[in-house]
Amino acid sequence: MHGRRHPTSSDGVLLGRRGNVSPLTNKGDVSYYTNITLGGAEFTVLIDTGSTDLWVAGKVPESQDTGKASGVTYAIGEVKGPIKKAHLDFAGHTVLNQAYLEITPGDEPAGTGLIGLGPNSGSNIFRTLNSSDGHAVLDRIFLQNTSTPNFMTVLLGRSEDPVDTFPGDFTIGEILPGFENITSQPKLTVTDVPIWEVGDQHFQVLLDADGIIGPTGQPVKVKTAVDETKNKKQVTAIVDTGFSLSQVPRAVADAFYGDIPGAQFANVSGIGRTWIVPCTEEVNITFKFAGQSYRIHPLDAALEPSLIGIDSIRNAQGQDCCIGTFQPILFNLGKSPNFDMILGMSFLRNAYTLIDFGDFLAESKGKGDPYIQFLSTTGLSDGHSEFVRVRLGGNDTTTDRTLASSHNNNTASSGSKRTLYYILAGVLIGLAFLIVVGVLIFNKVRQARNRKTAYHSLGDQTNAPTNAAGMQQYYNPNTQYDPYQQNQYQAPNPQYNQQPPQYSQGPPPNQYSNPWDHRY
Structure with missing residues (x-):
């Protein structure tokens, strides 16, 4: 169910402002x-x-x-x-x-x-x-x-929206006309922080397990750092209208942008370190809460630099780039954080949001648990067609790229042709390697028939590779990257081992990543 972005009556007539x-x-x-x-x-x-x-x-x-x-x-x-x-x-x-x-x-x-x-x-x-x-x-x-x-309730508008030039509305105790369906959406219970940290309580909710879907249509593998969360595959997200760029674990940002052609990790003036991607590349992202999918409009996944006063940003190939709006977390979460990510404006432009205070209200008496409801305002076809219209001048060049799948039925879209080529190339290389190894083994067996060899049990790792300290190294294919152990992160892109390039067109008026640098 998707809501209209501009408040209307049931017959589609635009409504004037109401009291609250x-x-x-x-x-x-x-x-x-x-x-x-x-x-x-x-x-x-x-x-x-x-x-x-x-x-x-x-x-x-x-x-x-x-x-x-x-x-x-x-x-x-x-x-x-x-x-x-x-x-x-x-x-x-x-x-x-x-x-x-x-x-x-x-x-x-x-x-x-x-x-x-x-x-x-x-x-x-x-x-x-x-x-x-x-x-x-x-x-x-x-x-x-x-x-x-x-x-x-909060409804945020989008500057590049080609249909609704609507800045946004905030209401107290009232539902915007045309968005009444929000009351039938799942009530996401706000998670409590430990009582001794009640001063750090925010409006925060749990995503579904495997509830972050990247451009490939597959779940992003990430686990929570919040001790109180029982299912470690569920991450805790703060809902925050004050953060311009949503703050996510590094592994999530990498999964969103790292494989986009021409993407580069850079240091953007006034924003900090984040991904930049060619503005012509469509980035499809989905978040899932209580089984419902909330798609991120491609125009929200990467921000046009001119909107914040930067004339242009170019990658190493000289392509004009937009700014990834799901940014690796800028600040230290500490050893025992109460949340994993902050869903800011780049998320909230895609969901009409209702926040019920429940017993968070001062002097409350049995008002029940606080909760949040989201009503999606971004559809798959609308997001794609509007991206083509705004960023590609109406000429759809994205047909050979993976588009976001519906995910409402928990299905994933097929990979792009580029991914298929990589898989086929990998299979051919693997087959060639196996043939070479087979030949070598066959020759060794023939040579060993006429002489005795030393016996080593399967557990004998005498010849295992060693690291610089002389310790044996083992590869565990089931090891999962923990996004909160930053010192263990081995980036796949050699650009990460370098100081990210700086992009600036003079100092912007604010630190846009979070204009007031929130207290967390």
Whole structure:
């Protein structure tokens, strides 16, 4: 079931804005903003389900100081300032004396900010004030409006979409018209972090076992590093509207992009190390939750550099390249992480998302488990045809490449012709090798008939190959690469052993991989 990208009535008529809807502004597919009014002044704030606190840069006219200060530490950098209170208007709701951080303008221009939409347990303001005065924005709204259902929904638009030039919408307690089917989608229970790490609780869910499907149509082999997960083939993903580029284990990023002709691992200014691929190459990716498939639009799998102010990026062959939007995780997860990946904007543009707070709500009493529902907004044929229209100028040159399969019936598409050629070549080489070995063995047997030879049991590895330290080496064909043991990774591409090339067209306005460098 796929939803329309633009809210419509049942008869297809476009609908106007409703009371609990906050329109979004899409800046190059790397930031989604909405407007709030705080103390009578308007601020443009990034929507962020990956953090909890509200902060704005600049003075708020009608505000009161609490006499206390706090801050939020992100993966890179931090924000801090005095905790103040002011009346807030957001998505059709008014909150009196909402607590927020007032940040001195600098890297963040005056009039901008961030509204955290995550669980209240992650609020530094709440911990500092140590009272209900410090509750997060959505908790305040839900607690004062008991008739409002305790969920939010997010629909993100796509800059290159040739059909719907729709930036996005955010709602509180309301389903967008035309997307009512989201309530019939599987409810994905939010996984709990250990009680002693409750401050790091996020909206995170389990993917299906073998639930990451790469361009070949086959599952990407990856296992979880989360100790509490029983099925190690199920990885935990945080759903985060604040991350421009989804963050995935290195093995996953390699499986998505490594075999694409012309792909190269590079260091892109303002983004960091990630894959680049020729913009004419269609990359098909699917994620599976509760047996449902969520395809990634090929336009979302690789970002057009001009959208973020970079004129062009070229690989070693001189081809114009786009930026892989499923990036190897930029930061250290630690020895015992609570999650494996972060599904950010590059994923969320492909699924209308509902997040129910359940008992994550402050002062909740038996409200049930929090959950997430996804409604796919990207179809197989639509994604392909739109990619051809936008990136290939309408001339479909992808017919000899593997297209993503439906996966709804848990089936995989056949490999591309290029893969078939490799297999046939491998078979021929293998046959030639066996013939040569057979001849050698036959000659050895003939020579051994007239002389005695020393006997070695099968367990005798005297002649086994040794490494530089003199230790015997053995090849285990069943060994699985653990993406979290980075020091053991042996990259198949010799480019990995070199410093990735730099690409820059002058410093971009933000660190686009995660504009506010989230706290994890």
